[in-house]
Amino acid sequence: MTSVPQNKNELINAITLASSKLIEDYRSIPVELSRTHGIEGNVKDTTISVCDTLAYLIGWGKLVLKWHSLKSQGKHVDFPETGYKWNQLGLLAQSFQHDYKDWDYQSLQREFAKVTQEILVLVKSIDEQALYGVPWYDKWTLGRMIQFNTSSPMKNVRTKVRRFKKTHGIK
Numbered sequence: 001m002t003s004v005p006q007n008k009n010e011l012i013n014a015i016t017l018a019s020s021k022l023i024e025d026y027r028s029i030p031v032e033l034s035r036t037h038g039i040e041g042n043v044k045d046t047t048i049s050v051c052d053t054l055a056y057l058i059g060w061g062k063l064v065l066k067w068h069s070l071k072s073q074g075k076h077v078d079f080p081e082t083g084y085k086w087n088q089l090g091l092l093a094q095s096f097q098h099d100y101k102d103w104d105y106q107s108l109q110r111e112f113a114k115v116t117q118e119i120l121v122l123v124k125s126i127d128e129q130a131l132y133g134v135p136w137y138d139k140w141t142l143g144r145m146i147q148f149n150t151s152s153p154m155k156n157v158r159t160k161v162r163r164f165k166k167t168h169g170i171k
Contacts, residue, residue: 008143012120015123018154034049034105039053056096056157059092067079119150
């Protein structure tokens with residue numbers, strides 16, 4: 001048994017489970033610690049805050065939605081994002097953090113929940129064949145591209161957030 005979703009239902013379940021666990025962790029962290037650095041960043045030797053992790057997840061979620069929207073209109077998509085190459089993901093993560101640096105903790109949590117819900121609505125609207133039956137970007141199916149940029153980073157971020165909670169004595 002693999003933890004990588006192999007079909008539409010598994011993808012929906014993976015995103016739902018990962019996001020709900022993460023939301024629960026975020027809710028347990030006091031707002032006064034939300035901007036405290038102490039979480040391993042996406043660039044070597046950097047630390048980020050809990051709010052920065054939300055910005056990261058929101059940024060990737062919005063990119064997934066943007067990719068699908070553009071491709072479904074037959075438009076060109078700059079993967080992963082205009083101005084960034086796949087070997088510059090740390091810089092892209094920092095751009096997400098910059099984009100949301102003035103957002104308060106509660107607004108970031110609401111936006112994360114909203115973007116996650118939009119992704120789930122999208123996944124539910126796409127048939128199995130379109131999600132997992134054909135390559136969508138390079139050799140990757142749309143389902144895998146969604147998973148790479150939603151449930152997988154959510155799990156990774158949750159590990160880091162839980163480490164932060166433990167360090168700060170948050171149950």
